[in-house]
Amino acid sequence: MTVVAVVDVTAGPGVGFLPLVSLGPAFASLVGGMRRTALIGLLALALCLVLAVFNGQLGSVRGYTAILSVAGVSAAGLAATAVRQRHEAELANVRSIAEVAQRVLxxxxxxxxxxxxxxxxxxxxxxxxxxxxxxxxxxxxxxxxxxxxxxxxxxxxxxxxxxxxxxxxxxxxxxxxxxxxxxxxxxxxxxxxxxxxxxxxxxxxxxxxxxxxxxxxxxxxxxxxxxxxxxxxxxxxxxxxxxxxxxxxxxxxxxxxxxxxxxxxxxxxxxxxxxxxxxxxxxxxxxxxxxxxxxxxxxxxxxxxxxxxxxxxxxxxxxxxxxxxxxxxxxx
Incomplete structure (x- = not known):
């Protein structure tokens, strides 16, 4: 997210790097918990708003598209995190059962x-x-x-x-x-x-x-x-x-x-x-x-x-x- 912000500020509003801020919450959903993913999503949304104001795109279609993209990816990231944590809990239960079976066998x-x-x-x-x-x-x-x-x-x-x-x-x-x-x-x-x-x-x-x-x-x-x-x-x-x-x-x-x-x-x-x-x-x-x-x-x-x-x-x-x-x- 920092790299995208620096590149966006350096390149100017005509390039269109702003939607890439959504990579932050996307990657956060792979490794973090619900709280961390939500915090990074909010941070990405705030960063996207600041960059949209800086680039003069807040009232434009491009600016709204970037903000909606970050918000959508953040929501999807939260859903993916919930699914991942449920699967991890199921896997932990299976491993626990396997360990008990191994001790018996x-x-x-x-x-x-x-x-x-x-x-x-x-x-x-x-x-x-x-x-x-x-x-x-x-x-x-x-x-x-x-x-x-x-x-x-x-x-x-x-x-x-x-x-x-x-x-x-x-x-x-x-x-x-x-x-x-x-x-x-x-x-x-x-x-x-x-x-x-x-x-x-x-x-x-x-x-x-x-x-x-x-x-x-x-x-x-x-x-x-x-x-x-x-x-x-x-x-x-x-x-x-x-x-x-x-x-x-x-x-x-x-x-x-x-x-x-x-x-x-x-x-x-x-x-x-x-x-x-x-x-x-x-x-x-x-x-x-x-x-x-x-x-x-x-x-x-x-x-x-x-x-x-x-x-x-x-x-x-x-x-x-x-x-x-x-x-x-x-x-x-």
Whole structure:
């Protein structure tokens, strides 16, 4: 508005910059509240009257047109502000509901479970997202600590619904079933019973025992990363590829396989948002080579360092959600 006034005074009454004063209330409606938009509208109208007098246009058609333009845009700006504020309130309510749903769906994991220290990280591919299809859970059962990390096919509310079904089934089965194979079969039944559309879930199930052995079951998911206390790292790959959950009972189930973890060793379970993250040159994230970032005093600090490195590698927003769950065997 100041720039328009200066230009109008400099150029003189013959140019016709006066209606551009309405840009003030127009832009105010994009960011300000009702009071601020109204004040700027009144200021614009007063400025337009002063400039009309200065230019000798107050009694002319051009002067009246400019004043009516500013008044009309100011009124439209107030209406737009009211609509924007209503939409912002509705969006805030939706976000609040989504945050509650996220807390119910992905409850905070315990910081310690048995001989393990636990850390978790979830990075959404959409900056404003509060909920997605990646899932994780840690359950202390009579058979040991049982863990799941998975990724639902697809996006949106359908993926969230499937994730909720899987997590609810896992939380029950982890306590009741005698082994991971039975837990897996129960998850398969739950998905096929509750899902009306074809939808599958890649997942890794893990069970740790008092003797520091670990049993793994891989349903077509990226292999866990094992980081030894001496810094060496490798992927704990399954003996053969198995189909994801939700593909049907007639397919061959995955074979359990195991490994041993010594004090200070770590195991990272993650989704394909980590495994398939690419830099601007289309190179995959070198997870094994970056495993040294996890060698921090705190599992949370190490996992946060890895998360920041992943985002730096991509060089922008992630293309897919990235969930990571780190298990560290305590020393002593």
């Amino acid at each position: 992905l409850r905070p994991v315990p910081r310690s479970a048995g001989h393990l220290r636990v850390a978790v990280s979830y990075t959404s591919a959409v900056a404003e997202a509060r909920i997605g299809g990646d899932l994780y859970e840690v359950v202390t059962s009579p058979s040991g600590v049982r863990v799941i990390v998975g990724d639902v096919q697809g996006k949106g509310l359908e993926a969230v619904e499937t994730a909720a079904v899987v997590l609810a089934a896992f939380r029950e089965a982890a306590y009741d079933e005698p082994d991971l194979t039975a837990v897996s079969a129960r998850l398969e039944r739950s998905i096929n019973r509750h899902m009306t559309e074809e939808r599958f879930v890649t997942a890794v199930l893990a069970e740790t025992h008092d003797d520091r052995s670990v049993t793994l079951l891989n349903h077509g998911h990226p292999s866990p990363l094992v980081v030894r206390a001496d810094g060496t790292a490798h992927l704990a790959e399954p003996p053969e590829t198995a189909p994801p959950l939700g593909m049907g009972f007639d397919l061959k189930p995955p074979e359990p396989y195991g490994l041993s973890l010594a004090p200070g060793d770590q195991m990272l379970l993650y989704t394909d948002g980590v495994a398939e993250a690419r830099d601007p040159d289309d190179r995959f994230y070198p997870l094994v080579r970056r495993a040294f970032l996890l060698r921090e005093a705190s599992p949370d600090t190490g996992l946060e360092a890895l998360r920041r490195d992943l985002v730096t590698h991509v060089g922008g927003p992630l293309r897919d959600d990235a969930a990571m769950l780190l298990l560290r065997y305590r020393v002593g």
